[in-house]
Amino acid sequence: KQEVTQIPAALSVPEGENLVLNCSFTDSAIYNLQWFRQDPGKGLTSLLLIQSSQREQTSGRLNASLDKSSGRSTLYIAASQPGDSATYLCAVKGNEKLTFGTGTRLTIIP
Amino acid sequence: DAGVIQSPRHEVTEMGQEVTLRCKPISGHDYLFWYRQTMMRGLELLIYFNNNVPIDDSGMPEDRFSAKMPNASFSTLKIQPSEPRDSAVYFCAFGGNTIYFGEGSWLTVV
Numbered sequence: 001k002q003e004v005t006q007i008p009a010a011l012s013v014p015e016g017e018n019l020v021l022n023c024s025f026t027d028s029a030i031y032n033l034q035w036f037r038q039d040p041g042k043g044l045t046s047l048l049l050i051q052s053s054q055r056e057q058t059s060g061r062l063n064a065s066l067d068k069s070s071g072r073s074t075l076y077i078a079a080s081q082p083g084d085s086a087t088y089l090c091a092v093k094g095n096e097k098l099t100f101g102t103g104t105r106l107t108i109i110p
Numbered sequence: 111d112a113g114v115i116q117s118p119r120h121e122v123t124e125m126g127q128e129v130t131l132r133c134k135p136i137s138g139h140d141y142l143f144w145y146r147q148t149m150m151r152g153l154e155l156l157i158y159f160n161n162n163v164p165i166d167d168s169g170m171p172e173d174r175f176s177a178k179m180p181n182a183s184f185s186t187l188k189i190q191p192s193e194p195r196d197s198a199v200y201f202c203a204f205g206g207n208t209i210y211f212g213e214g215s216w217l218t219v220v
Contacts, residue, residue, distance in 0.1 A: 032207065043114075043201060043211040089153070091209075096141065096165065098209055100153040 002094055006101035013080055021075040021104050028068050032092045035064050035075050038087045038103070047088075048075070073098050080108045086091035088091045114212035116202050122218045128190040131215045134183055134204030140206040144177055144187050147199045147214070156200075159185065192219045 003026045013019050023033070032051045034043040048057045048064040049074070054066040063076040073090055087105045091098040113136030123129055135142065143158040158165040159179045167177070174193070179185040189196055209211040 034209065036211075043213040044203075046208055046210065049208050096160070097155055097158065098143070098154075102152040 002099040003073050004061040004092055006104050010026050010105040012060050012107040015081050019080055020082050023073040023101055024072045025092045028071050033066055033073050034091045036089045082108045084108050114202055115183040115210035120216045123192055125193055125219055126191045127194045131187040131200050133185045139204035142204040145201040147172055154169050194219045
């Protein structure tokens with residue numbers, strides 16, 4: 001059974017800093033990995049999707065990497081802003097299902 | 111979000127009452143998923159459909175939960191009878207490679 005872990009559960013950093021969020025998974029037989037953002041009281045918004053054959057994806061200040069063999073992914077956020085404060089979840093897609101991590105709650109301090 | 115309408119957005123009901131949650135994905139899709147989110151357990155997949163057919167309902171907690179997808183544009187998740195431990199946010203999501211979430215139905219059973 002796939003297990004997805006995100007550490008730390010919460011992170012606070014000053015505005016302007018670069019930061020890295022971590023995601024690890026136990027079963028490397030995945031189709032893709034997706035990073036989501038969730039704001040309080042809202043649904044999940046897809047940020048980046050990395051196919052299993054890819055090593056990284058970039059969108060603006062966000063860069064996600066994938067090392068399938070070691071079961072790890074990172075989400076790099078450059079020049080953090082207060083608007084980046086949210087919970088970030090990673091999810092791995094197996095046969096047809098997505099398995100989610102429990103998320104990292106990120107707070108950017110102005 | 112990419113056009114998933116969920117209703118009701120918020121519901122407070124008494125224990126023992128029937129609860130019906132609704133989902134309307136606006137655009138075409140391959141898969142439709144129902145997730146439940148709680149602080150304790152994070153995001154849990156309850157059931158998913160492919161082309162309106164239920165594929166895996168192993169995440170449905172017990173027989174009190176049922177889900178239907180009578181057509182490509184509509185799905186329901188029903189809880190009968192409801193219990194306080196069912197209090198959670200219920201998300202509908204759809205997609206193929208990338209998954210798009212609705213904003214959730216916030217259920218409180220008292």
